Amino acid sequence: MTAVSEQTGAWLELFTNQLPAPAWLAPLKNAAFARFSELGFPTTKNEEWRFTNVAPIARTKFAAGRQGVKAAKFAKGPIQLAFANGHLVSRPESLPKGLEAGSILDDSAAAMQHLGKHAGFDENAFVALNTAMLADAAFVRVARGAVIEEPIEIFFLTTGTSQATAVHPRVLVVVGADAHCTIVERYVGTGEGVYFNNAVTEIVAGDRAVVDHYKVQQETVNAFHISTLQANLGQSATFASHSISLGGALVRNDANTTLSEGSDATLNGLYIVNGTQHIDNHTKIDHAMPHGTSHEVYKGILDGKSHAVFNGKIIVRKDAQKTDSKQTNKNLVLSDNAVVDTKPELQIWADDVRCTHGATIGQLDGEAMFYLQSRGIGKREARSLLTYAFAQDIVDRVKVPALRDSLEKMLFEKFHEHDQ
Amino acid sequence: MALLEIKDLHATVGDREILRGINLTVNAGEVHAIMGPNGSGKSTLAQVLAGRELYAVTEGSITYDGKDLLELSPEDRAREGVFLAFQYPVEIPGVSNMYFLKAALNTIRKHRGMEEYDAMDFLNVVRDKMKIMKMDQTLLNRPVNAGFSGGEKKRNEIFQMAVLEPKLAVLDETDSGLDIDALRIVSAGVNAMRAPERAMIVVTHYQRLLNEIVPDYVHVLAEGKIVKSGGKELALELEAEGYADLYDETEAVSRV
Numbered sequence: 001m002t003a004v005s006e007q008t009g010a011w012l013e014l015f016t017n018q019l020p021a022p023a024w025l026a027p028l029k030n031a032a033f034a035r036f037s038e039l040g041f042p043t044t045k046n047e048e049w050r051f052t053n054v055a056p057i058a059r060t061k062f063a064a065g066r067q068g069v070k071a072a073k074f075a076k077g078p079i080q081l082a083f084a085n086g087h088l089v090s091r092p093e094s095l096p097k098g099l100e101a102g103s104i105l106d107d108s109a110a111a112m113q114h115l116g117k118h119a120g121f122d123e124n125a126f127v128a129l130n131t132a133m134l135a136d137a138a139f140v141r142v143a144r145g146a147v148i149e150e151p152i153e154i155f156f157l158t159t160g161t162s163q164a165t166a167v168h169p170r171v172l173v174v175v176g177a178d179a180h181c182t183i184v185e186r187y188v189g190t191g192e193g194v195y196f197n198n199a200v201t202e203i204v205a206g207d208r209a210v211v212d213h214y215k216v217q218q219e220t221v222n223a224f225h226i227s228t229l230q231a232n233l234g235q236s237a238t239f240a241s242h243s244i245s246l247g248g249a250l251v252r253n254d255a256n257t258t259l260s261e262g263s264d265a266t267l268n269g270l271y272i273v274n275g276t277q278h279i280d281n282h283t284k285i286d287h288a289m290p291h292g293t294s295h296e297v298y299k300g301i302l303d304g305k306s307h308a309v310f311n312g313k314i315i316v317r318k319d320a321q322k323t324d325s326k327q328t329n330k331n332l333v334l335s336d337n338a339v340v341d342t343k344p345e346l347q348i349w350a351d352d353v354r355c356t357h358g359a360t361i362g363q364l365d366g367e368a369m370f371y372l373q374s375r376g377i378g379k380r381e382a383r384s385l386l387t388y389a390f391a392q393d394i395v396d397r398v399k400v401p402a403l404r405d406s407l408e409k410m411l412f413e414k415f416h417e418h419d420q
Numbered sequence: 421m422a423l424l425e426i427k428d429l430h431a432t433v434g435d436r437e438i439l440r441g442i443n444l445t446v447n448a449g450e451v452h453a454i455m456g457p458n459g460s461g462k463s464t465l466a467q468v469l470a471g472r473e474l475y476a477v478t479e480g481s482i483t484y485d486g487k488d489l490l491e492l493s494p495e496d497r498a499r500e501g502v503f504l505a506f507q508y509p510v511e512i513p514g515v516s517n518m519y520f521l522k523a524a525l526n527t528i529r530k531h532r533g534m535e536e537y538d539a540m541d542f543l544n545v546v547r548d549k550m551k552i553m554k555m556d557q558t559l560l561n562r563p564v565n566a567g568f569s570g571g572e573k574k575r576n577e578i579f580q581m582a583v584l585e586p587k588l589a590v591l592d593e594t595d596s597g598l599d600i601d602a603l604r605i606v607s608a609g610v611n612a613m614r615a616p617e618r619a620m621i622v623v624t625h626y627q628r629l630l631n632e633i634v635p636d637y638v639h640v641l642a643e644g645k646i647v648k649s650g651g652k653e654l655a656l657e658l659e660a661e662g663y664a665d666l667y668d669e670t671e672a673v674s675r676v
Contacts, residue, residue: 366474371510374470375524375580376498376531385523389514389563 007058008037014064014166015132024108025134028116032131039125051309051341052252052280057224062166062196066159079148081138082155086167088136098146098179104139104172111139115172118202119230124254126226130168130200137170140183144176144206151182151214151400160193160220169199173213177206177234183213184403189220189247199227207234207260212242214403218410219247221275228254233263235289240266242398244407245279246414256284259292259320269298270394272414273306273338280309287320287353296327299394301387302338313345314355321350327357332364332390334383384415423448423485423619424588430479430644431468438464440644441480448587449616453630453655454623456641457663462623463507465641466592469621470504471497485587498524499531501587505577505594512564517576520564521546525583549582553609570597578609589613590621595629607632627659 015033020026041058042049065085081101082090088103095101104111115137121128138154156169173183187197197219205211211231219225225248233239241255257265271279285294300308310329331340344357364386372382391411398404424446431439438461446452456462468475469482471494482489489497512520525545526536537545550557553575565573574594581589591610595603610633614620622633630638630652638654639646642663648654 365510367510368512370470370472370494371506371512372520372524373494374498374504374506375520375584376495376527377520377524378495378527379493381523381527382495385515385520386512389512392514 007041010061011036011129011132014062017064018133018135021135022105022108024112025115029132029134032116032121032128035121036125036128036132039128041125048282048311051307052250052278054226054250054252056250057196057226060164060194060196063163065165065167066161079150080153080155082157083136083138083169084157085159085165086135086169088138096146096148096150098143099148099152099181100139100141101152102139104137104170106139107141110141110174111137111172114174114202114204116202118204118232119200119228124228126198127200127228130170130198130228133166133168133198134170137172140171140173140181142175142179142181142209145178146176147180148182151184151403153184153186156185156187156197156199158187158189158195158197158219158223160189160191160195160222162193164194164196166196166198169197171199171201173201173203173211175203175205175209175211178208179206180210181212182400183211184400185213185215187215187217187219187225189218189223191220192222194222194224195220196224197226199225201227201229203229203231203239205231205233205237205239208236209234210238212240212399214242214398214400215244215253216403216407217243217245217247217251217253219251221247221249221277223248225251227252229256231257231265233257233259233265235260236262238264241268242394243267243269243281244394245269245271245273245281246410248277248279250278252280252282254282254284256286257294258286258288259294261289262291263289264292265294267294267296267298268394268397270391271298271300271308272391272411273300273308274303275306276304277306278308279306280311282309282311282313284313284315285325287314287316287323287325289317289319290321290323292320293324294326297394298329299391300329300331300340301334301391302331302340303334305335305337307339308341310340310342310359311345312343312357313347314357316346316348316350316353316355318349321352323350323353323355325353325355329359330390331359331361332387333361334364334387388412388415421486422446422483425483426480427482428480429465429468429477429482431464431475431477433464433475437478438475438644439468442641442644442646444639444646446588446619446621448619450637451614451620451622451633451635453635453638453652454621454641455625455627455638455655455658458625460641461644462625462641463592466504466507466590466621466623469497469588469590470494470502495527498584498586499528503581503584503586503589505574505581505589505591507592507594507596509565509568509573509577511566511568513566515564516561517564518542518560521560521580521583524580528584546583549579552582552612553579554605555579571599571602574598574606575602575609578606582609582613587617588619588621590623592623593625594622595624595626603629604632627655630655
C-alpha cells in the first residue's frame with residue numbers, strides 16, 4: 001500500500017491543480033481519480049502486465065503539458081483536429097454535412113452520454129488516470145446514415161523538454177447507424193526530454209456503421225506511450241483498427257473491441273522497434289453475440305535489444321454461436337538480443353465456433369537473402385528489402401492513400417537509415 | 421586466359437564432402453554441359469560458383485576473369501558477371517519483380533561504371549526481353565516468384581539473365597519441371613544469349629535440354645568428380661547407356 005500511495009501521491013497534486021472541470025464532468029473525474037488511487041500503477045505481478053514494467057513511469061514526477069505550442073505546421077488534412085501537449089490548438093473551419101468534429105466541451109449533452117461509458121477504468125489504472133486528468137478531448141460525431149469520405153485526422157503533438165510532462169489525450173467517436181467514417185490518430189513527439197502520453201480512445205459504432213480507425217505512433221525515443229482503444233460495435237457494424245507503432249521508449253497499446261450480432265472486427269498492427277525500445281500490444285476481441293467475425297494480424301520487426309510483447313485475447317461468450325475468428329502474430333527478429341513474448345489467449349464458451357490462431361518468431365530467410373545477393377544486391381540492401389517486404393502487407397491494408405504513401409516512405413527511410 | 425578455371429575443388433556441407441576434386445576450364449564463348457546422376461554434386465558446384473555460404477570450400481581454387489572467385493561475396497560475383505539460374509527460384513512476397521530487377525540491374529551497371537536506369541529506361545530494356553520469353557508485362561508488378569507456376573519461375577530466371585547480361589551463366593537444372601513447350605521457350609531465351617564474350621555452364625540430369633541448347637563440351641560428374649569429358653555426342657551416349665557404368669569404372673573402390 002505504501003508503494004501505491006507514494007506513486008499516486010505525486011499525481012494528487014497534478015489532479016488538484018487542474019482548472020475546475022465543468023459540473024457535468026467533475027463527478028466522472030473525481031470517481032476516476034479515486035479509482036486510480038486505489039489501483040496504483042500495475043506491477044509485473046499482474047498477469048496483464050507481466051512482461052511490461054511501468055516502474056519508469058510510476059517513479060517519474062511529471063508536470064502538466066505546456067500550453068502555447070503551435071501545431072499549425074502539422075495541419076495538412078482537410079479535416080483535422082490538432083492538439084499540442086493536450087491542448088486543442090486547431091480545428092477544421094468547415095465540416096461536411098453530418099459530421100461534428102471538435103471538443104467534448106462543445107456538446108456536453110452528447111459527450112456525457114458516452115464519455116467514460118465504454119473505456120472503463122475499474123480495472124485499468126491508466127484509463128482511470130486519463131479520465132481523472134481529462135481537460136479537453138476530441139469529439140467526433142457522425143450522424144445516422146452520413147458517409148464521410150474524407151479521413152478525419154486527430155493529431156497529437158507532444159514536446160519533450162527538460163521538465164518531464166504528462167499528457168492525457170482523449171478521443172470520443174460516436175458513429176450513427178449506417179454511417180461511414182475513417183479516423184486517423186497520429187502521435188508525434190519532438191524534443192529531447194522525457195514525456196508521457198497516456199491516451200484513451202472510445203469508439204461507438206451504430207448498427208451497420210462502417211468505421212476505419214488508424215493510429216500512427218511516432219513518439220520520440222524518450223517517450224512513454226500508453227494507450228487504450230475501446231470500440232463497441234452495433235449489430236452488423238464493421239470496424240477495422242490499424243495500429244502502427246514506430247517510436248517510444250516504453251509503449252503499451254490496448255486495443256479492445258466488443259462485437260454485437262453479425263459485427264465484423266479487424267485488428268491489424270505493425271510495430272518496429274530497435275535499441276532498447278519496449279512495445280506491448282494487448283488486444284481483446286469480445287464476441288458477445290452470435291455470427292460475429294474477427295480477423296487479427298499483428299506483425300513486428302525487432303532489432304537491437306528491443307522487446308516486444310503480443311497478447312491476443314479472444315473471448316467467445318456462450319451466446320456467440322457461429323463466431324468466426326482468426327488471429328496471427330508474426331515477428332521478424334533481426335538481432336541476437338531482441339526478445340519477443342507472444343501469447344494467444346482464447347476463452348471460448350460457445351460450442352459452434354471457428355477460432356484459429358498462430359504466432360511465429362523468425363529471422364530473415366537465408367535463401368531469399370542469397371537469391372537477392374546472387375543478383376548483385378548487396379547484403380545490407382537485401383536485408384532492408386526483405387524487412388520492408390515483411391512490413392508491406394500491413395501497410396497494403398491501409399486504405400487512406402495519403403497515409404499509405406507516407407507510411408511507405410517512412411518505412412523505406414527507416415530501413416535504409418538502419419543500414420548506415 | 422580462360423574465363424573460368426576450377427582446380428581441384430573440394431566442398432563440404434556440414435561434415436559431408438560433396439565435391440571431391442573438380443577440375444574444369446571454361447573459355448569465353450563456350451557452352452559446357454554438366455551431367456550426372458542425382459547426388460553427384462552438380463547443383464553443389466553451381467551453388468559454390470554463385471557463392472552460397474551453406475557450402476564450405478575446403479581445398480582448391482576458382483579463378484574467374486583473372487580474379488580469385490572464392491574471395492568475392494555473392495553480390496560481388498554477380499556484379500562481376502556471374503549469374504546462377506536457380507533450380508528452385510525463391511519466392512519473395514512483398515518485393516515486386518520490377519523493383520527487384522531494377523535494383524539488381526542498376527547495382528550491376530553502377531559497378532561497371534555505367535549510368536543507372538530510371539524507370540522509363542528500365543521498362544524499355546525489359547520489354548523486348550519479356551517478349552522473347554513470352555512473358556506478360558503485368559508480371560513486373562507481381563512479387564518476385566510468388567504464386568508463379570514452375571514454368572513461370574524458370575522463365576523468370578532466364579528473363580533475369582537476359583536483363584543482367586552476365587559473362588558467365590550457370591543454369592542449374594533449368595529444364596526440371598518444364599513441359600516441352602516451356603522447355604523450347606526457355607531454350608530459345610538461352611540460345612539468344614549465346615555470344616563470343618559469354619560462357620555458359622548448363623547443369624542437367626537429362627539429355628533433352630541439350631537437344632535445344634547444344635553444348636560445345638559435356639562433362640559427367642559422379643560422386644563429386646568429373647569422370648568423363650567429351651563433345652556433345654557424349655550426352656547421347658549417356659542417354660542410351662545411363663550413368664550406371666560410370667561407377668564401375670571410377671568409383672568402385674570408394675563405393676564399397
